[in-house]
Amino acid sequence: MRKEAEEQERYSRQIRFAPIGAQGQRRLGEASVLVVGAGALGASLAQHMVRAGVGRLRLVDRDYVELSNLHRQTLYDEEDAAEALPKAVAAAAKLRRVSDRARIEAFVADVDRRNAESLAADVDLVLDGTDNTATRLLLSDVCFGRGIPLVYGGVAGSEGMTALLVPGEHCCLRCLLGADEPGGDGAPTCDTLGVISPAVEMVAALQAAEALKALTGNRSALRGTWLTVDAWHFAVKEWKLPPPVEACPNCGWGESAAAASRELAKHEGFVHAEDDLSGEDHGDTADEDLSGDEPESEAEDALSGDDSEAETENTLSSDDSEAEKLVVLCGRDTFQLMLKPSVSLGEWRRRLAEAGCAITADNRYLLRASTVEGERIVIFAEGRALIQGAGEAERALDIYRHYLSDETRRRADEPSVGF
């Protein structure tokens, strides 16, 4: 009873907002959302969702906090940067202090074909806080396959754009951009244009507003438009979103679209388990969820433990081209690659120190080292590495070969021969 009163008090101003009301607030409490990326957009989106009172927030990010993030990534502070905490971890810690109402699941991982399905498996809505076109197209495929609304958002310079894409109602992102887009081909990013914080917050606010409408059952209030905004030369434009493209395997009249319309028919406000909404028991279930720390979701199973390692190795062994492994990350001079084989952080620490690197950060999630030449190597516990400050891909590959490849280890293990 006391809990209920607290709940009432906590969300009183939001409940007083007529379109949400008590029922909308309850729906938010039942809702599960996935926020992909915990950079500028993602961290802001996660905060909006947790403060608004969503029942479960799943947050996944592949990066760690750096000083250059702080001008726009409002959830992080200097301490996070000094500790080089993974963004997902730092965000989860902050968000748990903001509210103990939400169950927060944080994953340090790069979203790819192997884990995207399980990450989105049991959520009502996906919020896009990614920094690249390829991941966005992947999210679109997964969301349209599963009938989950996707709130796209992107920002660069002082400009941003956003749209809530509803499977069965709108066409998918792939249809909007062209099915065979390689992704990231010249689409402006924070890397090329820089970015200012107000532009990020405008887009995140618009994304969050659509998410709140969707999650509280205010479907008729959804904009249904593709919106662009410029925070500097103030301008807002919007265009109506097109319906599904019949021929498209993702948003067209195939399997997925049928699944999507089934979903929609079932949940007026996109929130699953609507049957439970009226049930008194549901509050208890939610409480149990909050207290339970055991991995329940498919996503946690897929991302933790031995399974994921085995999967990682499988994928890597089929991927022989070094160049293909390199991915350029947004906002900084950063390359990403997967290491083989999986080695513990402690072992990496030993190897890099032996190779003459200075260890500049060392926590349970990652290891950061500075090469003799001054570039930075970051290794995450899951076997993913970032190479920063290399300038060109060629140099990044050199660093990989010199410090991170199997050859390095063999050389290091060989008895040294005097010259």
Next chain:
Amino acid sequence: MSRPLDFKLYVITGENYHPGRSMAEVMEAALRGGADIVQLRDKESPKRELIEKAKRLKELTAKYGVPLIVNDHPDVALAADADGVHLGQDDLPIEAARELLGPRRIIGISTHRIEQARAAERAGADYIGVGPVYPTGTKPGRQAVTTAYVAQAAAEIRIPFVAIGGITESNAEEVLRAGARRLCAVSAIVGYADPESVCRNLLEKINAWSLGEQAVVPASLPISVAQTLPERRDVREIALTVNGRSERTQAATLLELAAQYKLEGRSVVADLDGAVVPRQLWGETPLQGGCSVEFVHFVGGG
């Protein structure tokens, strides 16, 4: 000037951007890549040294049939027999420089707002620089003028104008989209290991936009010129608005229009009269006279 000045890719020297490589080596690479006008900019060297550098560069540019412009100093330009001089807003006035250099040498001037551009045109400049479009290390502390000024210059200025300042391969499209048809870069060319290929890539982008324009018959084209164009009476041409600008096109579909703007293979969202058109449907989406099209580059950051 015996023939009207024109160029596409303006390259400026920046020795501090390529330590370990000589100016001649770097500039020759840029010329091989298609740079068609070169400026010697050196704020450090004493004049005697500058003249020597200018003479060496002149030899090189002459080999490629490309004009050499000297930054700031008409006297150095004359001494080295360079083709012209480039002035800043605080340097010698254009009229004074013209008196020194005579009618045949090129005079260009940097402008940072439309009033300066108009004044330069009136004073008889052969071209103007428009920038810095983006913040740049070459001119630290100078406020970037953004592509808005590029668009203004494109709409109003009749003498050649070259967009300059922080322009790189990755933002060149944006500058061209704003209406520039000549680009200038310093660090993005001479600061790279391979200036030749950077130049080639930039030129390719410039050409793509220039070609896209040639496909459209401008409404203002004088009749005598229009008559020399191939007969196209059977081809329908419509007036429309593309990204806020009045245009005419013979494109019958959204796909053809996108092709004219060289948007194939780019992450672009197309909007026609208030609604987004899925990419697959561009080919079957006809364009009506008076319609309004917006091509919006997909924003990738987050």
